[in-house]
Each structure stands twice: as structure tokens, then as C-alpha cells.
Amino acid sequence: MEDYYLPNLTLPEEHRPIGKWGCLHREYLKKEHPILFNSLILNGQLWTYLADLNEQAQERLSLIIGQMKVSESVTEELKAIDQIAWIGGMNSIRNRAEEIILREMIYGEDVA
Numbered sequence: 001m002e003d004y005y006l007p008n009l010t011l012p013e014e015h016r017p018i019g020k021w022g023c024l025h026r027e028y029l030k031k032e033h034p035i036l037f038n039s040l041i042l043n044g045q046l047w048t049y050l051a052d053l054n055e056q057a058q059e060r061l062s063l064i065i066g067q068m069k070v071s072e073s074v075t076e077e078l079k080a081i082d083q084i085a086w087i088g089g090m091n092s093i094r095n096r097a098e099e100i101i102l103r104e105m106i107y108g109e110d111v112a
Helices: 019-032 034-042 048-072 076-083 083-106
Strands: none
Touching: 019 034, 019 048, 019 076, 034 048, 048 083, 076 083
């Protein structure tokens, strides 16, 4: 009988969620960069990479939204005076900020 040596493969434990941005980037990597995707899986780094990206994207999104609110005067005062205008302004800001995150961080495009 022959003896076989099997590797003892274990993955690092990662408990952080990958969230919306991590899921989107995972699908992008799987489709557009399969070699990098497979390398991250084989090295056991995919989940950590996606969790880090999700946290960075969330922080960047909050920063962009805050800056846009200031520059477009979408304030709590506006919310008290005209809620519909405030909601419209916030929806517009959020949509544009999310588009920036998608282009910059998820799909790796240059934002001009």
C-alpha cells in the first residue's frame, strides 16, 4: 500500500461582511479578471480583500456625500423647510456618489 501526503489546507478566518461593494467587485473580478480572482481564492485572500474594499468604499461614499451636501447646500435647514427638495437633493447626491464609487473602486475606471 502506498502512502499519500495530502496538504492540510486551511483558510484564514474572516468575519467581516463583504457587503454591497464587495459583492459587486467579486462579480467584476470573476468576469473580467479571472486570473486575479482565482489567485485570491487560492491564496485564501479573497474574502479579506473584498471586506477591505467594502469598508474603503463605504468610507469614501460617506466622504463624497458629505462634500456634495456642503457644496450643494443640502442641509438640515433645507430639510426642515422643504422636505421634498431635501429628499430630491439627497437622492441625487447619493446616486452620483455611488456612480463615482462604482467607477473608481469597483470597476477601476478613471473618473475624469
